[in-house]
Amino acid sequence: MRNVISLLLAGGAVCALAQPATAAGFYLQEQSVRGAGRAYSGEVADSGVQSLWWNPAAIARSPRQAYVGAHGVLVDADVTDTGSTITYPGGVTTPVGGEPRAFKPIQDGVVPNVAVSMPIGDRFAIGLSMAAPYNFTTKYRRNAWARYDALESRLNSAEGQLTGAVQVTDWLDVGVGVSANYTDAKLSTASPNLSPLLPDGVNQLSGDGWDFGWTVGAQAHLARLTVGASYRSSIDHKLKGDIFVGGLLGPLAAANLEGPGSAAFSTPWIATVGARYALTDQLTLNAQAQRVGWGEFDAIRVKTPAGPQTLAQNYKDVTSGGVGLDYAVNPRLTLRAGVQYDPTPTPSDERTARVPDGDRWLYGAGASAKLTDGLTLDLAAAYIDFKSTNVRHDTVFYPGTAAATTTRLNGRVAGQGYVLSLGLTSSF
Numbered sequence: 001m002r003n004v005i006s007l008l009l010a011g012g013a014v015c016a017l018a019q020p021a022t023a024a025g026f027y028l029q030e031q032s033v034r035g036a037g038r039a040y041s042g043e044v045a046d047s048g049v050q051s052l053w054w055n056p057a058a059i060a061r062s063p064r065q066a067y068v069g070a071h072g073v074l075v076d077a078d079v080t081d082t083g084s085t086i087t088y089p090g091g092v093t094t095p096v097g098g099e100p101r102a103f104k105p106i107q108d109g110v111v112p113n114v115a116v117s118m119p120i121g122d123r124f125a126i127g128l129s130m131a132a133p134y135n136f137t138t139k140y141r142r143n144a145w146a147r148y149d150a151l152e153s154r155l156n157s158a159e160g161q162l163t164g165a166v167q168v169t170d171w172l173d174v175g176v177g178v179s180a181n182y183t184d185a186k187l188s189t190a191s192p193n194l195s196p197l198l199p200d201g202v203n204q205l206s207g208d209g210w211d212f213g214w215t216v217g218a219q220a221h222l223a224r225l226t227v228g229a230s231y232r233s234s235i236d237h238k239l240k241g242d243i244f245v246g247g248l249l250g251p252l253a254a255a256n257l258e259g260p261g262s263a264a265f266s267t268p269w270i271a272t273v274g275a276r277y278a279l280t281d282q283l284t285l286n287a288q289a290q291r292v293g294w295g296e297f298d299a300i301r302v303k304t305p306a307g308p309q310t311l312a313q314n315y316k317d318v319t320s321g322g323v324g325l326d327y328a329v330n331p332r333l334t335l336r337a338g339v340q341y342d343p344t345p346t347p348s349d350e351r352t353a354r355v356p357d358g359d360r361w362l363y364g365a366g367a368s369a370k371l372t373d374g375l376t377l378d379l380a381a382a383y384i385d386f387k388s389t390n391v392r393h394d395t396v397f398y399p400g401t402a403a404a405t406t407t408r409l410n411g412r413v414a415g416q417g418y419v420l421s422l423g424l425t426s427s428f
Contacts, residue, residue: 037366207241
């Protein structure tokens with residue numbers, strides 16, 4: 001047990017380092033290596049500690065298990081200027097200028113997850129897990145064409161969940177979990193001065209905080225068919241930190257400031273349904289759909305020493321879906337594969353450079369090998385095909401004043417991603 005607790009604490013420390021977002025928006029699907037191998041097509045209906053994130057009922061019939069996984073994420077994308085402009089006071093409009101193409105603004109990273117489950121008696125089980133569910137980091141150079149929309153955008157989270165599950169009947173399991181989420185964020189943007197001959201200023205917000213959520217789920221085990229459903233709550237975040245505005249010159253210099261600030265926003269709720277059907281003793285078919293309530297992320301509400309601000313996001317709810325299969329070659333080796341369609345929640349008419357997102361297809365393949373009777377090795381690889389899409393976002397700096405300056409961001413984003421996953425599950 002001491003080793004298990006050490007594993008969870010270590011996982012919690014590194015979860016906050018997870019960086020890239022490989023599902024739509026800034027949601028990370030990489031919560032199990034087994035799931036990655038079949039494109040997350042059957043997790044809500046599968047059992048065992050690796051499915052804890054997807055369904056708290058998954059551990060009701062599980063033996064005592066511990067799991068640790070890591071997912072290396074590589075994103076090869078570029079964001080290109082297609083005619084961005086800036087309009088200064090007096091109506092003078094010029095190109096934004098700067099580097100016209102940003103290579104690899106979405107940062108690579110490693111996504112860890114750990115979990116442990118323990119049965120209590122014949123029908124009850126408890127679980128403890130650490131995950132990094134919402135993370136992204138994008139970085140642009142100080143002279144990039146997207147600088148007036150974003151320089152650095154970083155959101156890292158680490159979430160610990162305590163889970164309880166019970167076998168209600170011989171065929172029905174239910175579970176519930178409560179989670180504590182630590183979030184750390186930093187947003188920075190270049191601010192134009194009143195002439196293209198002057199250097200840019202900069203504004204930056206950074207902060208962190210703890211917030212809480214919950215999840216419920218159920219599974220029905222019906223001969224060769226298992227059906228699962230779960231719901232994960234939205235979390236209302238309030239981050240407290242610091243505001244910095246600097247480098248503004250001339251009449252704008254009075255707007256330079258440094259002091260305490262806060263930011264409030266909500267992450268989405270997630271409703272998941274799925275099924276696994278054992279077509280034969282060797283072949284199992286999987287299907288899963290998720291409705292993600294990204295409409296909760298409608299704005300970031302910032303409080304500064306100069307007054308409140310609202311940064312509209314206007315994300316939309318989306319539905320993703322995947323299908324896959326598991327094939328047991330023999331009692332010690334299982335192969336799997338799957339495909340998933342995952343649409344972007346970002347609005348097409350106001351997509352920002354902070355999250356240059358697009359619809360995507362994910363193709364996964366993987367394997368599980370029993371190294372010993374109590375230790376299983378999981379491997380998976382995935383390819384993510386991003387649909388090329390437009391970046392469109394207008395920003396008014398210094399609104400309501402004679403210095404009002406408008407930037408109109410116009411760009412194109414294209415790319416692909418690669419995920420390599422490795423995990424170990426121990427029954428003890």
